[in-house]
Amino acid sequence: MSSPSSNIKVACVGAGYAGLALARSILDSAPGAQLTIYEADEGVGGVWRKTSYPGAGSDFPSHLYALPWALNPDWARFYSTRPEILAYLERVAEQSGFLPYIQFKHRVQSAVWQEQEGLWDISGTRASAQGEEAWHAKAHVLVNAGGILSKSNVPSLPGAESFKGQIVHTSQWNDDILVANKRVAVIGAGASAIQIIPALQRLGVGHTDLYVRSQAWIGTPFNFAERDANFKQEAENFGTLFTNDVDIINPAYSEEQRNALRHTKGDVEQHRKWLEEGFHGSARDLYTRDSPMSLFVRDALTGLARAKLAAKPELESSFIPEFSFGCRRPTPGPGFFETITGSNVDVIQGAVDHLTNTGIVAAGDDKERAVDLVILATGYKVDHVPPFELVGRSGSSLRGEWSQNPRGYLSLATPGMPNYFTIAGPQHPSANGSLISSFSLLSDYIAKAVVKLQGLPTGASLAPKSSVIDEFCDYSDNFMKTQVWTQGCNSWYKNSEGRITTNWPGTFLHFADTISNPRWGDYDWQKGLAPLKVSDAEAEGSLKAILADGRGANEPALGVMGPSPAPYLDGKLASMYDIKPAARPTAAAATA
Numbered sequence: 177m178s179s180p181s182s183n184i185k186v187a188c189v190g191a192g193y194a195g196l197a198l199a200r201s202i203l204d205s206a207p208g209a210q211l212t213i214y215e216a217d218e219g220v221g222g223v224w225r226k227t228s229y230p231g232a233g234s235d236f237p238s239h240l241y242a243l244p245w246a247l248n249p250d251w252a253r254f255y256s257t258r259p260e261i262l263a264y265l266e267r268v269a270e271q272s273g274f275l276p277y278i279q280f281k282h283r284v285q286s287a288v289w290q291e292q293e294g295l296w297d298i299s300g301t302r303a304s305a306q307g308e309e310a311w312h313a314k315a316h317v318l319v320n321a322g323g324i325l326s327k328s329n330v331p332s333l334p335g336a337e338s339f340k341g342q343i344v345h346t347s348q349w350n351d352d353i354l355v356a357n358k359r360v361a362v363i364g365a366g367a368s369a370i371q372i373i374p375a376l377q378r379l380g381v382g383h384t385d386l387y388v389r390s391q392a393w394i395g396t397p398f399n400f401a402e403r404d405a406n407f408k409q410e411a412e413n414f415g416t417l418f419t420n421d422v423d424i425i426n427p428a429y430s431e432e433q434r435n436a437l438r439h440t441k442g443d444v445e446q447h448r449k450w451l452e453e454g455f456h457g458s459a460r461d462l463y464t465r466d467s468p469m470s471l472f473v474r475d476a477l478t479g480l481a482r483a484k485l486a487a488k489p490e491l492e493s494s495f496i497p498e499f500s501f502g503c504r505r506p507t508p509g510p511g512f513f514e515t516i517t518g519s520n521v522d523v524i525q526g527a528v529d530h531l532t533n534t535g536i537v538a539a540g541d542d543k544e545r546a547v548d549l550v551i552l553a554t555g556y557k558v559d560h561v562p563p564f565e566l567v568g569r570s571g572s573s574l575r576g577e578w579s580q581n582p583r584g585y586l587s588l589a590t591p592g593m594p595n596y597f598t599i600a601g602p603q604h605p606s607a608n609g610s611l612i613s614s615f616s617l618l619s620d621y622i623a624k625a626v627v628k629l630q631g632l633p634t635g636a637s638l639a640p641k642s643s644v645i646d647e648f649c650d651y652s653d654n655f656m657k658t659q660v661w662t663q664g665c666n667s668w669y670k671n672s673e674g675r676i677t678t679n680w681p682g683t684f685l686h687f688a689d690t691i692s693n694p695r696w697g698d699y700d701w702q703k704g705l706a707p708l709k710v711s712d713a714e715a716e717g718s719l720k721a722i723l724a725d726g727r728g729a730n731e732p733a734l735g736v737m738g739p740s741p742a743p744y745l746d747g748k749l750a751s752m753y754d755i756k757p758a759a760r761p762t763a764a765a766a767t768a
Contacts, residue, residue, distance in 0.1 A: 184209045184630050187298055187315035189284045189564070191215035192222020194321035194599040194615045196265065197243060199274045201619035203758040206626040212313065213274075213321075214300065216283040220269045223325050224262045229349035229551075231375030232258035235367055235396070235507045239448050240455065240610050243268065244745060246752040249437035249444045255426045255508055264752075273757030282311060286565040287318055289594055292704050294635025296595070300564075316635075317626055320562050320598045324606075324678070327557040331363070333550075335531035345552040346372060356380040358548040361536055363387045363528060365494070367507045369553035370394065374511035377518070384521045385545055387528055387538065390666045391497035394509035395425070395477045426510040438753070445749040452610050453739035456684045459608050460731065460740055463502045463659050463679075468735055470660060473501050484513035491516065494525055503665035505607060558668040558678065560584075560602050568593040569639065578602075582677050583649050585640035585698065586690060588618050594637035594702070595629070597622045602677050603652055607661070607669065609684030617691045617744060624694055628710070636708055638699040647719045655681035655726055685728025688744040695719070 184206070188198050191213050202211050217225050234241045238251035241261065246268045252260060269275055281303040288297045296318040301308045328347040336343060344353060346368040360381050362369050365388040376384055429437075437444040461469040478496050485491050495513075497503070516523055522545075529539040535546040560582040561574050572592035577583070584590050587604035588597050599618045600606065629636055656662050656676040661669050669678045680687045697716035701708040727733075731740055 184317060184626055185295075185315040186211045186317045186319065186626060187287075187296065187313065188213040188319040188321050189562070190222055190320070190322035191217075191220040191269070191278050191280075192224065192321065192323060193243065193265065193612055194323060194619070195222070195278075196220065196269055196272070196274060197612075197615040197619040198319055198321055198599065198622060199277060199758075200243070200245060200272065201616070201623040202626065203274075203277075205620065205623040206630065208630065209626050211277050212315070213278040214282040214284050214298075215278055215280050218280055219266065220274075220278065221262045221265045222323055224258055224265060227258060227347055227349075228351070229346040229368065229372055229375075230355075230379060231371035231373075232346075232368070233371060234261060235505075236611060237451055237455075239444075239451050241612055242448070242752070243612055244448070244616050244748045245750050246272070246755055247444045247448055247749060248752050249434060251429060251434075253426050253428050255510070268752060268755070271752065271755045271757065277758075284564045286567070288565075288567040289569055289596075290314075291569065292635075294595070294637050294703065316629065317595045317597070317622075319622060320596070320601075322563060324558045324560060324600060325556045326563050327559075329554045329557045330552060331554055333528055333531055338533055339531040339550065340533050341548045341550065343550045343552065345554065347556070353549070355549065357382040359383045359385075359546055360549045360551060361385045361387065361545070361547040362551045362553050364553035364555065365390055365392045366553065366555045367505065368555060370507045370509045370512050372551065372553055373521070374515045377511075377515050377520075382520065384515075385536070385547065386516060386521065386523045387536075388494045388523055388525050389527045390504070391494055391499070392504060393477055393497055393501050393506045394495055394512055395480060396506055396508050425508050438751075444751050448749060449742055449745055450739075452613065452745065453742050456609065456742065457732075457737070457739035460683045460685075460727075461734055463608055463661065464734065465500065465658060465660055465663070469737075470500055470502070477501060481513070485517060487517040488523070491523055491525075494523065497665065499663040499665040500660035502607065503660045503663045504667045505669070555668065560598075560677065562598075566593065566596070568596065581671055581673070581675065583645055585645050585648055587680065588621060588691075589640040589699075591640060591642050591645050594639040596639075597625070603648075603680055604678060605680035605684055605687050606678045608679055609687060613742075613744070614684075614687065616748070617688055621691050621694060628696065632701075632708065632710065633703055636701065636703050638696075638701050640698055641700055644698040644719055648723075651720050651723050652676075652681040682723065682726030683728055683731060683740065685731050685740050685742070685744075686723075686726050687728075688742075689728045690723065692744060695722070 186202055186209050188195050195213050202209055219225055234256050237254055238256040242248045248264050282300055284298060284300040286299045290297050295314045295316055298313045300311055302311050328345050330345050355376055356379060360376060437447060458469060461467040481495050515521055524538050527539045529537045532544055535544045537544050559579050561578045566574055569592045582602040584602040587601045590596055599615055605614055661676050661679055669676050671677050695716045696713035701710045701713055732738055
């Protein structure tokens with residue numbers, strides 16, 4: 177038998193939030209592992225480097241949008257802008273000493289599992305002074321940290337080829353595009369549309385036509401968080417953030433508040449934990465159909481929309497949906513209602529029929545509306561299929577089955593793909609939890625798997641059992657029947673058959689409890705084609721029994737108001753001013 181190998185090579189695709197989270201977990205917890213992160217772009221940031229349309233920013237509170245071990249006391253507002261987020265990620269990567277582990281301008285094109293070697297054979301292209309050239313590497317473990325927002329959803333518009341103006345998707349925006357005094361059409365009613373509409377006004381747009389085909393809620397439960405008595409003390413400390421005036425959607429942190437968060441020991445950690453516990457306390461029941469929290473938020477946002485749309489009440493049918501809040505991903509939308517009720521904005525409630533040389537004709541309308549610029553705010557294709565060719569055990573591929581019906585294990589492991597992990601795979605808590613905290617939890621799990629492999633013979637592998645995946649997906653599908661996501665809305669949470677493929681079947685604490693305690697018996701362990709006996713990896717009990725009712729340990733019952741505990745943050749929180757760089761020397765796997 178081969179001797180144990182501590183020099184496990186770990187290859188990661190993507191240097192955004194998830195890639196940086198993985199770097200910290202591997203470098204801290206898997207001594208001797210050789211980490212290489214392959215990033216197609218010229219710097220860190222992922223989607224936040226690529227996305228630069230006016231108004232781009234997070235629809236999640238700023239202090240929840242920082243890595244737990246690199247909290248940022250300097251966020252300017254409750255919701256942050258894209259430039260601020262990108263600058264934060266660049267600073268964290270540099271201060272943490274991650275840059276030597278990242279191969280920039282390296283695009284991964286394929287990864288093929290070599291069974292006998294127990295290695296992934298990875299190929300791609302890299303930019304050089306001579307143009308693109310091929311590179312090649314091998315790794316024992318492959319992690320896809322590229323996210324699910326990497327493929328632009330560009331609709332086919334009849335007549336687009338004859339339009340004499342400019343057509344641009346928000347993901348392809350560049351600073352050369354000018355909107356001042358122009359007639360602009362925005363197609364879509366998702367997050368990018370809701371963010372770009374007010375921004376166009378600030379840039380002096382002449383007139384905007386907004387084409388809305390699907391209903392959408394504008395606002396978030398954070399608008400109403402202060403109404404919970406459990407938040408009284410924090411509301412006193414940060415009173416300008418949460419008031420009874422729900423119009424205050426994106427307030428600024430004052431210099432006094434930022435100084436306190438920066439210099440008073442424990443303040444930024446306390447603020448993060450309070451926000452996270454409060455959000456998860458609301459989200460715990462918010463997405464359960466007809467729960468008190470769901471009905472409360474729906475009523476509150478209905479009142480807000482009616483008040484904001486008083487000048488154009490005909491728009492209520494688009495922005496007071498028939499479905500529950502959260503069926504589609506909501507967006508805070510500061511300034512959105514004020515903009516669309518203005519005199520230089522028209523909302524066309526319906527689809528685009530076709531483009532002409534000089535404008536757009538809406539479905540069911542013979543009138544041509546002249547425009548100079550068409551902005552496609554139509555989001556991304558979310559299918560969980562990696563943007564590179566992935567060939568696993570016995571030639572299995574994800575391009576077929578996963579393009580329609582992705583099925584995985586606990587949002588991170590995949591059938592037929594040994595030593596392959598995804599950060600934010602199928603059933604990831606994209607809607608019902610703290611996104612960035614989830615990246616850290618998943619990264620810690622992957623680091624534990626790497627440590628496990630380090631103690632096994634060289635070439636060992638693990639892949640989730642098909643029976644366990646069936647059990648998990650069956651549990652998830654049954655749980656989703658009680659959630660608002662399965663209502664009749666058009667959402668990227670669903671596949672073409674209406675199955676929820678993106679959200680976790682339970683609360684975020686339930687997710688954290690599950691991910692924090694790996695069940696190694698849920699995996700098949702092999703060396704080559706031969707089964708491998710692994711300690712602590714005996715057959716586990718029923719996964720459904722562990723998942724139980726979808727609630728975490730010591731979490732309040734349905735309908736009980738109040739924050740959810742966040743024990744997974746204990747001992748993890750620290751300011752970015754206290755970051756200690758990676759102590760290990762560069763051990764990046766070579767590419768040739």
